[in-house]
Amino acid sequence: MSYVTFTNMSHLIAPSILAADFSNLQSEVEMINSSQADWIHIDVMDGVFVPNISFGLPVIKSFKKHAKKPLDVHLMIVEPDKYIKAFKDVGADILTVHYEACDHLHRSIQAIKENDMKAGVAINPHTSVQLLKDVIKEIDLVCLMSVNPGFGGQTFIENTYFKTRELKDLISSFNSNCKIEIDGGVNLDNAGPLIKAGADILVAGNTVFAAEDPTDTISKLKAINLDVVA
Ligand code: DX5
Ligand code: ZN
Numbered sequence: 607m608s609y610v611t612f613t614n615m616s617h618l619i620a621p622s623i624l625a626a627d628f629s630n631l632q633s634e635v636e637m638i639n640s641s642q643a644d645w646i647h648i649d650v651m652d653g654v655f656v657p658n659i660s661f662g663l664p665v666i667k668s669f670k671k672h673a674k675k676p677l678d679v680h681l682m683i684v685e686p687d688k689y690i691k692a693f694k695d696v697g698a699d700i701l702t703v704h705y706e707a708c709d710h711l712h713r714s715i716q717a718i719k720e721n722d723m724k725a726g727v728a729i730n731p732h733t734s735v736q737l738l739k740d741v742i743k744e745i746d747l748v749c750l751m752s753v754n755p756g757f758g759g760q761t762f763i764e765n766t767y768f769k770t771r772e773l774k775d776l777i778s779s780f781n782s783n784c785k786i787e788i789d790g791g792v793n794l795d796n797a798g799p800l801i802k803a804g805a806d807i808l809v810a811g812n813t814v815f816a817a818e819d820p821t822d823t824i825s826k827l828k829a830i831n832l833d834v835v836a
Pocket of ligand 2: 622647648649680789809
């Protein structure tokens with residue numbers, strides 16, 4: 607498919623639209639389009655899997671009309687299998703489901719891939735990365751939640767560094783091409799150490815959209831150079 611490639615990549619930045627100004631979504635998308643951001647992260651919450659409701663299919667469809675970068679859709683919903691095709695139809699390029707929300711995770715992953723999207727699996731802070739070993743060769747990314755899902759602007763959970771290293775080892779031991787995405791509380795201080803620990807994709811909501819200059823903040827996240835990370 608598509609313009610989402612995972613080979614030879616340096617780290618990617620995915621601003622999370624949850625923290626954007628919803629009354630000005632078009633200009634927020636245009637800001638991302640003209641920035642150094644790689645993907646646009648889109649959080650879908652159903653008020654059941656997580657204690658918050660965000661937005662759904664019609665909003666993503668409108669969004670897609672303006673977006674020039676891949677849509678990285680993170681489903682925080684129960685029974686995601688019911689909606690996999692619907693998210694493809696509104697323009698998702700990467701579709702991530704939660705380990706904790708899928709009774710038949712292997713089937714969900716296959717369905718995402720059959721719908722020609724990259725397949726991601728997200729795990730909550732309490733969920734062990736070892737639980738992914740039987741699907742690690744099947745998936746394109748693991749989204750490590752570094753906050754409890756449901757809200758933007760929360761404090762980064764430090765144990766994520768440990769989980770990132772552990773996941774990196776698991777991926778290597780299975781010779782998998784799976785990438786590691788970190789979601790929640792990412793900022794200019796923890797971004798470098800996260801990349802050093804093995805992160806490939808950094809999601810950033812408030813760090814980008816609450817900044818005085820969001821475009822410049824995206825550039826700073828993108829420019830992190832591992833040689834200067836302590
Ligand atoms: C949390 C969401 C995150 C959120 C990140 O449930 O999955 O993607 O938008 O926002 P920040 O970067 O503000 O923690
Ligand atoms: Zn998210």
